[in-house]
Amino acid sequence: MTHELRMQLAKDLVTALENNNETKADSLLDEIASLRETQLFQEVGRLTRQLHDTMRSFTLDSKITQFTQNEIPDAKERLNYVITMTEDAANTTLTAVENLMPVSDQLNVQAIELDQKWNRFLDKEMPFNEFKEMSQEITLHFKESRTSLERVQSGLNEILMAQGFQDITGQVIRKVIDLVQNLENSMVEMIKLSGRAVDTEARPEKQDEIVSQESLAGPVVPGVDDKQGGVASSQDEVDDLLSSLGF
Amino acid sequence: MKILVVDDFSTMRRIVKNLLRDLGFTNTVEADDGKTALPILESGGIDFLVTDWNMPGMTGIDLLKAVRANPELASMPVLMVTAEAKREQIVMAAQAGVNGYIIKPFTAATLKEKIDKIFERIDA
Numbered sequence: 001m002t003h004e005l006r007m008q009l010a011k012d013l014v015t016a017l018e019n020n021n022e023t024k025a026d027s028l029l030d031e032i033a034s035l036r037e038t039q040l041f042q043e044v045g046r047l048t049r050q051l052h053d054t055m056r057s058f059t060l061d062s063k064i065t066q067f068t069q070n071e072i073p074d075a076k077e078r079l080n081y082v083i084t085m086t087e088d089a090a091n092t093t094l095t096a097v098e099n100l101m102p103v104s105d106q107l108n109v110q111a112i113e114l115d116q117k118w119n120r121f122l123d124k125e126m127p128f129n130e131f132k133e134m135s136q137e138i139t140l141h142f143k144e145s146r147t148s149l150e151r152v153q154s155g156l157n158e159i160l161m162a163q164g165f166q167d168i169t170g171q172v173i174r175k176v177i178d179l180v181q182n183l184e185n186s187m188v189e190m191i192k193l194s195g196r197a198v199d200t201e202a203r204p205e206k207q208d209e210i211v212s213q214e215s216l217a218g219p220v221v222p223g224v225d226d227k228q229g230g231v232a233s234s235q236d237e238v239d240d241l242l243s244s245l246g247f
Numbered sequence: 248m249k250i251l252v253v254d255d256f257s258t259m260r261r262i263v264k265n266l267l268r269d270l271g272f273t274n275t276v277e278a279d280d281g282k283t284a285l286p287i288l289e290s291g292g293i294d295f296l297v298t299d300w301n302m303p304g305m306t307g308i309d310l311l312k313a314v315r316a317n318p319e320l321a322s323m324p325v326l327m328v329t330a331e332a333k334r335e336q337i338v339m340a341a342q343a344g345v346n347g348y349i350i351k352p353f354t355a356a357t358l359k360e361k362i363d364k365i366f367e368r369i370d371a
């Protein structure tokens with residue numbers, strides 16, 4: 001309400017009162033009152049909005065705090081677990097290969113030696129004594145081949161099983177990607193708020209619900225997911241739990 | 248014996264398939280989640296289902312429930328091979344009617360043991 005407008009209204013009111021014009025005076029008083037009220041409502045509205053925005057920035061603040069206090073350290077634990085798992089898998093595979101190399105080498109050397117001798121025998125260049133020796137060597141070679149190939153088989157199985165890390169680490173990394181995505185969304189919201197460009201519809205509240213629903217799913221990462229208990233840490237525990245349920 | 252192996256990670260499907268072959272089960276089919284597995288099951292010919300839990304699209308637990316809800320498939324043995332190790336999940340799977348539950352990472356011996364056990368029960 002401008003000063004001039006108020007002045008004018010006041011003057012009009014005095015004139016109306018002096019002229020005993022009651023109707024005019026009443027309507028002028030109403031006008032003055034309503035002007036005041038509008039201004040008051042506008043002010044209350046502005047304060048409400050400010051309060052609302054501040055409250056929202058508080059909840060966002062606490063979300064960021066939660067990220068820094070829990071989820072980022074959790075993500076670090078998860079990624080460390082990925083490193084451990086991939087390292088274990090690499091070591092298991094390398095050990096198996098290192099153990100198998102000499103086995104297959106030895107078989108190879110034996111086979112080459114026997115092959116040469118066998119060819120001499122076929123060419124009828126082998127004295128009988130040497131032939132007897134070769135027969136023994138062949139018997140031995142068959143025996144050794146069997147145990148060696150069993151070792152190769154079990155080593156290959158070990159290598160096969162070690163590849164299971166890819167599935168588990170893949171799932172863990174996906175979870176961390178989700179976390180980073182959520183963090184990014186929160187940061188964007190913060191920036192929007194501090195820039196005063198508030199879009200009331202854009203808050204990803206729904207997303208929080210989805211994340212908490214899905215938080216049960218995924219591999220158990222030691223030191224992260226087993227803190228609250230309720231986690232079976234071995235196949236034996238799973239079996240015990242199932243047999244307690246009548247399995 | 249035709250076995251369907253369901254896992255969203257192809258590496259894990261290969262591992263399970265190789266282990267099964269080692270155990271003498273050479274006839275295997277693959278699917279990468281419940282959604283693709285269900286039509287394969289419904290079209291018939293599968294005798295045994297090995298499934299992961301956590302998969303996009305349709306999870307293994309939902310697949311298990313769908314199998315038990317279908318009169319044609321209800322009696323199919325289902326073995327869950329999963330990284331999900333929380334107690335409530337194991338209980339949930341048991342309630343849904345799973346026949347065996349293996350947590351990853353697992354060994355070849357564990358897989359053999361559980362499969363043997365499932366068939367023992369079926370034969371009994």
